[in-house]
Structures are given as C-alpha cells and as structure tokens.
Amino acid sequence: WHIFGPDIQFGVSENFGLGVMTSWLGAPIIGTAKYSIPFNENTSLALGLLVGTDTWYGTGFAMALPYAAFTIGDRIVNLTFSAGYGVLGFKEEIYNFNTGRSSKKRVSQGRMLISFAGMFKAGKKVSIVFDSFIVPGGKKYQTTEFYEVYQFNPNTGFDEYVETRERNVTKKREGFALILPGLRFQTDPHKAFQFGFAGVFAGGEAVPIPVPMIQFFQKL
Structure with missing residues (x-):
C-alpha cells in the first residue's frame, strides 16, 4: 500500500496475475490483469489491462488502459518499457450562456501512454527505482x-x-510527463519500503509535487 490507498496483487498462476487498487476513500477503484510471457531468464513480455470506475463519486468517470510491457533484467536490476492506449469517460457540465441553463454531457477521450521504469541496486538493501508516465501531445x-x-x-x-x-x-491536446524517482529499502525478503518524490513536466515547465511518494510492500 501507499499513502493514497491500498494496492493488492494476486498471482493466479505462474504467469498470470490479477489485482485491485483504490484510495482510502474507495474511489476510484481500478482492477488490473497481467499475463507474462518469459523469453529467457532476463527478458519477458507482459500484456495487461487496467479498468476503473469512480464508484460512489457520481462523476461518471470510467477508464480502460490495455498495454504491453517489455522487460530486460532480473528482480534486482531491470529496465521496462511500456506502451498502451488509455480511454477516459466522464460527465462534463456545459453551461449555455444564451439560455442560462447547464446540462451534463458524456465525454470520452483517448490518449497514448508510454512509460520507462527501472530498478538498480545501490547497496545491500537499497535500490534506486525510477518510474514515469508520458502522454504525448494529441x-x-x-x-x-x-x-x-x-x-x-x-x-x-x-x-x-x-x-x-x-x-x-x-x-491541440498538450502532452505531459509524470516522473517518479525514489529509493527502495528491502527490509527482508518479503517486505520493502519505498520513498521518493514526483514531478510533472507540462507546457515547457517542470513542477515538483510537494507530497512524498511513500509505499510499503508486503509479500504474503
């Protein structure tokens, strides 16, 4: 789990997993599915899907993100490139100045998403981790x-x-990037603690997010 909510992943079989993640308020809820195709000990391909809804918020939010990820490396040192196409749907309130009335309209948008992520050993129990979410301009x-x-x-x-x-x-829809560097501390083989910060690059500017990204990992 992390400071925003729980994230639970289940290994249904050796190469197939299901999961669910949400906030502490229970909204949104996002379900995950991933099937891994190992080529050898150090390379693999994964096909996945994320599907989510806002539950009780009532905004009409819904999303789906099919993706593919290619990984080089092992569980200690690795580099992953991912690409997918996400679709968002939500209700938008439109105000008509001529009539003085507002109405809600169902709106959907689709954008491509790419990601570079990696983990590198920096000590006996410390690793440097890096993740990113990049949305090219539409x-x-x-x-x-x-x-x-x-x-x-x-x-x-x-x-x-x-x-x-x-x-x-x-x-024209502008692109943006979310960058997430951090440090992971492996306290024992089944537990880990991760700490880092995030930054957003958009409109030619870099904006740091003044909230630390804190995560705890527990393998059952």
Whole structure:
C-alpha cells in the first residue's frame, strides 16, 4: 500500500496475475490483469489491462488502459518499457450562456501512454527505482467557446455588455510527463519500503509535487 490507498496483487498462476487498487476513500477503484510471457531468464513480455470506475463519486468517470510491457533484467536490476492506449469517460457540465441553463454531457477521450521504469541496486538493501508516465501531445480537435461582446458607450465612457456569442475553435491536446524517482529499502525478503518524490513536466515547465511518494510492500 501507499499513502493514497491500498494496492493488492494476486498471482493466479505462474504467469498470470490479477489485482485491485483504490484510495482510502474507495474511489476510484481500478482492477488490473497481467499475463507474462518469459523469453529467457532476463527478458519477458507482459500484456495487461487496467479498468476503473469512480464508484460512489457520481462523476461518471470510467477508464480502460490495455498495454504491453517489455522487460530486460532480473528482480534486482531491470529496465521496462511500456506502451498502451488509455480511454477516459466522464460527465462534463456545459453551461449555455444564451439560455442560462447547464446540462451534463458524456465525454470520452483517448490518449497514448508510454512509460520507462527501472530498478538498480545501490547497496545491500537499497535500490534506486525510477518510474514515469508520458502522454504525448494529441491531435487537433474542434470545440465550442462562449465569449462576451462589449461595446463602448460614449455617454458613460465605459464598455457595456451587449451579448454572449459562441464560436468554433481549434485546439491541440498538450502532452505531459509524470516522473517518479525514489529509493527502495528491502527490509527482508518479503517486505520493502519505498520513498521518493514526483514531478510533472507540462507546457515547457517542470513542477515538483510537494507530497512524498511513500509505499510499503508486503509479500504474503
């Protein structure tokens, strides 16, 4: 588990596992499935799926992320490259300035996701770990924007509101990256403690997340 909630993984068979992760509030809940295909002692391919929902939040959030991961190395020193395509669905509230009413519309978005992760031994019981989630920039899309029209009134000397209009605009979804470096302390063969920080790269800027990423691992 980590500071945000529990993460439980089950080994159904030698190469197939199922799991579930959530927050301490029970929302969202994400189920996981992964099937591993070992090529030899140091290389393997994994095919996986993440499916989630917001449960009791009522936002209409739902997601699905099928992915493939290629790993080189063993349990002590390894490097993994992953790629998948995630789809998000949620309810978006749209306000109509002309009618003064708002309505909820079901919206879905799909983006590609890639990841580089690794672990390297730094001492007898300490390892350097690294994880990342990279979302490349998306394609251009059309959307509707509302804007207010003002007109100068020579009698008052001020701009006065006339009406609200709408227009179609073209936008592009920006990419971003979440970087997660840390240290893992192997207290015994069945327990480990991991500590690190995270940073977000978006819009040409790097923004650190001022919350430590703390995780505890327990093998049953």
